[in-house]
Amino acid sequence: INPSMGSILISIVKCEQSYTSFEYLKMKFFRRDHNKMYADINNSIRNFIKSPPDQPDVDRLVKICQNLKNFLRIRQEQIIIYREIPIYFQNVMSENFTDKIEACKEKVGEFKITECMGSLGVGVEKELTILKYLFMGRKAIIEYNLEASVIFLYKVKSLISSWKEICSQQIYSEQKSEETGSTLQAIQAFFIAPDRHVKRGHNSPNHILWLEKFLNNLISKMSLYFMRIFLGRETAMGADVRSLLRRINPDYHSAIRNFRNRHISLVYEITDEPFHENGYNLAGEGSFRFIYSCEDKIPMDHLPKIISIIQENNEKKGASLDKSEPVCVKDQNACYYFIHVEHHVYLVAISERTEKVDSSTMEFITTLARRLDGTE
Template sequence: MEDCQHILKALGAFDYVAATKLISKITKAYQPIGNIFTRLCSCESSFTQLQFLRSRWFVMRKDTSVEIVYTNLASELPKEILNITTATSSLSNTDKNHLIVVMDALTKLCHIRRDMINLYQAILAQSIKGEFDEILNDMEALQTKTLDLNLSKNLSVLGVGVEKEIKILTCLLRARTAITNYAFQEACIALFQLKGDLTEWKRICQEQDYPEKSSTRPDDTKELSTWRFPLFGTGQSESKVHKQGDIWPNTIRWHARVLGNLTSKMTLYFNTILLEKESIVSDQDPEKTLWKGLRIDYYEQISTFKKKHNAYSIGLVYEVTHDTPFYPQGYVCCPKTTPYEPPQGIHSFPFIYCHPKEPPNKHLPSIISIIQGSKHKLSDPRSGPVYFYDHTIGSTYYMMRVDKHAVCVIIYLDKHLNREPATVEFITNIVTSLRGSTVIEELIRVD
């Protein structure tokens, strides 16, 4: 049944206007299938706009939530398969067989969508605390399950989209974990796969051809010359994309924002490594060109604040733990044959980023003492920055934990009698951004 394939293409391309028109045609031929596609179209529209997350903040009848509708569809589709099998309608045997295959695949899709809803909700719930290990395990299990179902075979681009979305979400969490663990190689691979799948998903959607197709979406990808952009960057600022009219659904738009957030975080964490590569291809100041076109320019934020408020140093201290090997270069060539020697003493608290570049090593004993003495407050994601004045060396410190390893540190060479409001605001904003809390909470604000 060709009309059925056209509907699946329209749904997979997020063209719900065209899908609705196509569904009205198939309803005339066989009403039960039209009714199922009508409900599925409504569910898919709500899902891709992330409305099921917003419902947590608004009063909504439980029986009308998208999760419940998917559940009801999953239980009703097998009954419809039985009806198609036994029906003495005008449908040919070929059409019946085709519909049975599609209805069976849609049943599986509804179950997968329910699992995805739960995972999106779990990600949002971790926006502040930031513990994603269990969610990553669940995501990898769901990815394996989805690939085994091979939805793309029977559901056209709709099935392809489900597989791509789960793979993208998995890569997002893998990249986040790799950056947190200072695993440069793993972070590069995850972000490369993430950007590739996101770009390919958009391309596939744009290339679909079906009746009643709505206007073509703008292509918002453009590469720049710097070495990094072919791997991670889109090369366009958000303002330019907004002017073009970014009408992709909220799911894709959120994935792109998280990609931008993680790319900026990676650029800060591995700044020393990346600057070496950037200096090879750039004739300009590599410190500035490295950040060109990124969604968040941490270098500009940090350098501007330091100059304006006369801070002595702003940096990230990495706290080495027994469960995560630390390599200053971000990777090891032969992990199975190269014995790991963890850093000892003050070297187990290295600066992975510092502005200006020279690490304030003479302040490291004080910094380590403050970190170890303020573990409880630094570990509380809802707590504000730690403020401490060292009478011995006459310096003031502000600290706030980004993740389980990195602590943001701002050093002043003078005494602050009280917490300086501008410094508290700055370190809170930059740490919140690095944690990803802001971009994760955009799950309920993307519009």
């Protein structure tokens, strides 16, 4: 292999190791300068194309370099997308993020990355599609759209499964003790799956593991938000909540049931924005719906007080209850713990006894809200 070409490929391998480990998301002090890394490789590719070596397959090498240059451009855009995720977690109803992912996918098609880069290119296309569907699924859950939620999350699960199968056919640096061969063979294996499959078990790259964790959290969240609907269908088939939750991880319902003597519910404030349970938006008291209750009996007798607390806080702050800080309100009959989970969803813990503020309850609902929101 041409030494210059070999140097370019080895540099790209190092960039890929950094990319799949999410190193670019570390604090700036602890991470390498990715802009410089990619700029250096692009300069090397540009010099190679400008002054190609005098050898028989030079046209093929130049074409490979052009494809690598396009691939690096896509990777840089993917890094920008991942770095902007925290922004769009806070603005879930915006479609700017999925539009940005779709624009990147269009460039993948324009550059013919899946055709030119083999299994690596297929992985790029799948990764972008998975990320797009995850955010569309998250939005569908928040809009209480069961059908769309199930469809998007099912698509993600299928895409991750097929992507992991592709990855299982690759040779990774941690397999060096098992696989031997020349540097050229290792570089070739980076782009083209070898004939002999190497199973990686659960040793998937970090970016796949993160996407899987994101998916599992959305599945758990969906099971909680739509539990009343799911249980109705499970009961009709003779099953119960245990069959519904047996493979859910994390199991938010069990965590809630096991937490002290509190009635914990999720309340959805219906507005002009889509709420898909009945196909229309309810008014009055019905515009605040218990979409989840840890007990069979929904605490409807507490609903007037809950609505009053939410509306009073909204009027005082000019916005919804603070998403980061819980609120405790006491009256003669009960103690109410509130936190805003996301958009129009509120987590409410009710203690029938009037008591001093319980710090463990405040901490529990704060942690649960952050996990449901995906920010922890």
